[in-house]
Amino acid sequence: MLASGAISRGDAGVLGWALALTAYTALRAYQPIEFTGDARSIVRVTGEVALAIAAVIATGYWSSPFVFSLLTAIIIAGFAEGYGFALRTALTAALAVALPLALVKGHHPAAGGRVTAEWSIELLLVALVAGYAQRIFSEVEGRHSLALARMSQLTEANDLLLSLHRLTQQLPASLDLADTLAATAIRARELLEVYDVAVLLAPQGAGDWSVALSDGARLPSTLARTELPPPMRHALQAGAAVLAADLGSREGPGLTNRTGSGIYVPLLARGSLVGLLVLEHPIVGHFQPGHLRVAEGLAEPAALAVDNARWFGRLRTVAAEQERIHIARDLHDRVGQSLAYLAFELDRITKRFDTGQPIRDELHQLRKSVRSVVSEVREALYDLRTDVSESRGLTGTLEEFLRRVHERSGIDVVFEHEAVERPPIPVERELFRIAQEAVANVERHSHAKTLTVTWTCDDKVAVLELRDDGVGIESRTAARLDAYGIVGMRERADAIGAELVIESDPGAGTLVRCRCRRS
Numbered sequence: 001m002l003a004s005g006a007i008s009r010g011d012a013g014v015l016g017w018a019l020a021l022t023a024y025t026a027l028r029a030y031q032p033i034e035f036t037g038d039a040r041s042i043v044r045v046t047g048e049v050a051l052a053i054a055a056v057i058a059t060g061y062w063s064s065p066f067v068f069s070l071l072t073a074i075i076i077a078g079f080a081e082g083y084g085f086a087l088r089t090a091l092t093a094a095l096a097v098a099l100p101l102a103l104v105k106g107h108h109p110a111a112g113g114r115v116t117a118e119w120s121i122e123l124l125l126v127a128l129v130a131g132y133a134q135r136i137f138s139e140v141e142g143r144h145s146l147a148l149a150r151m152s153q154l155t156e157a158n159d160l161l162l163s164l165h166r167l168t169q170q171l172p173a174s175l176d177l178a179d180t181l182a183a184t185a186i187r188a189r190e191l192l193e194v195y196d197v198a199v200l201l202a203p204q205g206a207g208d209w210s211v212a213l214s215d216g217a218r219l220p221s222t223l224a225r226t227e228l229p230p231p232m233r234h235a236l237q238a239g240a241a242v243l244a245a246d247l248g249s250r251e252g253p254g255l256t257n258r259t260g261s262g263i264y265v266p267l268l269a270r271g272s273l274v275g276l277l278v279l280e281h282p283i284v285g286h287f288q289p290g291h292l293r294v295a296e297g298l299a300e301p302a303a304l305a306v307d308n309a310r311w312f313g314r315l316r317t318v319a320a321e322q323e324r325i326h327i328a329r330d331l332h333d334r335v336g337q338s339l340a341y342l343a344f345e346l347d348r349i350t351k352r353f354d355t356g357q358p359i360r361d362e363l364h365q366l367r368k369s370v371r372s373v374v375s376e377v378r379e380a381l382y383d384l385r386t387d388v389s390e391s392r393g394l395t396g397t398l399e400e401f402l403r404r405v406h407e408r409s410g411i412d413v414v415f416e417h418e419a420v421e422r423p424p425i426p427v428e429r430e431l432f433r434i435a436q437e438a439v440a441n442v443e444r445h446s447h448a449k450t451l452t453v454t455w456t457c458d459d460k461v462a463v464l465e466l467r468d469d470g471v472g473i474e475s476r477t478a479a480r481l482d483a484y485g486i487v488g489m490r491e492r493a494d495a496i497g498a499e500l501v502i503e504s505d506p507g508a509g510t511l512v513r514c515r516c517r518r519s
C-alpha cells in the first residue's frame with residue numbers, strides 16, 4: 001500500500017522490489033524459517049534481514065515505502081536468538097541504511113541524522129520487544145514441555161496400573177493351590193474351548209513331574225521327564241509356548257491318544273520354571289496361532305498364581321509346625337507334670353497294696369488328683385480353642401480368658417483397656433498367645449494375689465502389659481531364655497515385629513510388656 005503511489009507514477013524500481021518482496025513473503029508463508037541454532041538457520045535469518053535492507057536502500061532509504069519490512073526482519077531475529085541477536089541486527093540495519101544515506105550527494109546531514117536517530121531508536125525498541133517476547137515464549141514452551149513430560153509419565157503409570165488391574169482380574173483370588181488350578185481350567189475353557197486341561201508342577205530337583213490338575217484326561221499322579229510327550233519336552237527345551245496343530249503326525253502324540261492338537265506353555269514365575277500348562281483338543285487343527293497368544297496371556301498370571309499358592313502352602317506348613325511345637329510345649333508344661341505325678345502315685349499305691357497296707361485314703365486322694373488333671377486338660381483345651389476372630393477382637397477375648405483365670409485360680413484379675421483401633425488379626429492372635437503364656441506363668445509359679453493386664457492400641461502403637469505381685473523371678477532364672485515359656489513368647493513377638501520386655505525382681509513381682517509399632 002505504501003508503494004502504490006510510486007508504482008502508479010511508473011517507478012520501475014519500486015515495482016520490482018514490491019514484486020520481489022511479495023514473492024518472498026508468499027514463499028515464507030508457505031515455508032517459514034525454522035531456526036534450530038545451527039549455522040544454516042543463522043544464514044537464513046541474516047538473508048531475510050539483508051533482503052529487507054537492500055529493498056530499503058534501493059527505494060529511498062528511510063523514505064522507502066518498504067522501510068517497515070526492517071521491523072519484520074528484526075522481529076524474526078529476536079524470536080530466533082533473543083535480545084542479543086535482535087539488538088545486533090537492529091544496529092546493523094540502522095548503520096546499513098544510514099551510512100549510504102550520508103554519502104548521497106545533496107543530502108542534508110542534519111535532517112538525515114535526525115531521521116536516522118528516530119528509526120534507529122524504533123528498530124532498537126522493536127528488537128527489545130522481540131527479545132522479551134522470545135523469552136516469554138521460551139518459558140511457556142518449557143512449561144509446556146514439562147507438562148507434556150508429566151502427562152507422558154502419568155500416561156505410562158496409567159497404562160501400568162491398567163495392566164496390573166487386568167492381571168489382578170485374571171489371577172485367582174484364592175491362595176489355595178487347588179482353587180488356583182480350578183480357576184485356571186475354567187478360564188482356559190472359556191477362552192479357548194479346550195477339551196483337556198492339565199497342569200504339571202516342576203520337580204524341585206531331578207525328580208518326577210507331579211500332575212497337579214487333570215481336567216478331562218486321566219493321568220497318573222507323577223510323570224517322569226522321559227514320559228512327557230515330545231511337544232511338551234520341546235516347549236520345556238525352548239522355554240516358550242509350542243503349538244502342535246496335528247498331533248497325529250510326527251508332532252505327537254499328546255497326553256492321550258485321542259488328542260488331535262495341543263498347546264503347551266511353560267509356567268514361568270520370578271525367572272524360574274514352576275510348571276507346564278497343557279491344553280489339548282481331539283480335532284486336528286483346532287488350535288491356531290491366535291489361540292497360542294491367548295494361551296500365553298493366560299499362562300503369565302496362572303504361573304504367578306500357582307507360584308504364590310505353592311509358597312503360601314509352604315509357609316502354612318511351617319506355621320502349622322511351629323504351632324504344633326507351641327501346643328506340645330504348653331501341654332507338657334500344664335498336663336505333663338500332673339500326669340507324671342499320677343504315675344508316681346499309682347506306683348506308690350501299688351506297692352502299698354502288694355505289702356497289704358490300707359490304700360483307701362490314697363485312692364480317694366488319687367481320685368481327686370485325677371479330677372484335677374481332667375480339669376486341667378479341659379482348661380488347656382479350652383484355652384487352645386480360644387482365639388481372636390473377625391467378630392471378636394483381642395479385648396473381648398482377653399476379658400473372657402481372664403474371667404476363667406480368676407474362676408480357676410482365685411487370683412484377683414484387673415483388666416484395663418483402651419483400644420480405639422484393632423491391629424491386624426495375625427498380630428492380635430500372637431499378642432493373645434503371649435498373654436496366655438504370661439498368665440500361665442503367673443498361675444504356676446508366681447504365687448501372686450493380683451494380676452493387672454493393660455491393653456492399649458491406637459493408630460501408632462499397640463501395647464500389652466501384664467503385671468503381678470508375686471514372688472518374682474531370680475536374676476539367674478530370668479536370664480535363661482528357656483525359663484517359664486519365655487522362648488515361646490519371644491518367638492511370637494519376633495513373628496509380628498514386636499518388642500518383648502520382661503522385668504522382675506525377687507519378691508517384687510514380674511512385668512511383661514509387649515510393644516508393637518503399627519507404622
